[in-house]
Amino acid sequence: GENVEQHPSTLSVQEGDSAVIKCTYSDSASNYFPWYKQELGKRPQLIIDIRSNVGEKKDQRIAVTLNKTAKHFSLHITETQPEDSAVYFCAATPRDAGNKLTFGGGTRVLVKP
C-alpha cells in the first residue's frame, strides 16, 4: 500500500516569512495529492490539491508543487499570517484506489507575530 512521509513535524516561522512542508510517497501509481489544514479541535479542511498531470498549482498565498519522478510534493505558504498557525496534512491516493487517502503524519506550523 501507499506510504506518505511528511517533514518537518513542527515549523516555526516569523510572520511574513514563507513556510515549506515536504511530503514523499511510495506508490508511483498515486495521482491525487490533497493538502488539509486542521486548527486545534476542528475538522481537517481542504486548502489545495493537485493531480499528477500538473506540476504546480497556486491559490493566492498557497502553492503546491509535484515532482512525480522523485515522488515528492510540497506545500508553500508565502507571507505567513498568525491565522496560518495550524497542523497541515498531506495525503496521496493511487488511481483506481477508490479515493482512499493515505495521510502524512502532519506538520504543526506556528506563525509568530
Place this chain on the structure above:
Amino acid sequence: NAGVTQTPKFQVLKTGQSMTLQCAQDMNHNSMYWYRQDPGMGLRLIYYSASEGTTDKGEVPNGYNVSRLNKREFSLRLESAAPSQTSVYFCASSEQRHRTDQPQHFGDGTRLSIL
C-alpha cells in the same frame, strides 16, 4: 446545508461496552469514509463505502464494523470497546467520478475515550 454531521461529539465508554457512531451527509455524495486520528498522528482510514450497499476495509479495520444505511448515512460500530480505540473519529464524504479522485469533506469528529 450542514455538510457532514457526526453524532455524538463526545463519548466516554468502559472497556467492553459497545456503541455506534453516526454520520450523515447532505451533499448527495456517493462515497463515505471513517478515519481515526490519534495524538501526533495523521488520519488513518478504518473503513470506506464507495456507494450505497458497498463497504471495504481500510488500513485499521480490526475491532470495528460499519453499515451504509442509505446514501446519506454511514455508521461505525465498536462491538467491544478497548482502551486502544480511544481516539478522535472523523467521517468524510466525497463525490465519485469515474477514475478521478475528488476532495473529501470532513465532519467535526467524535472524541471517544475508553476507560
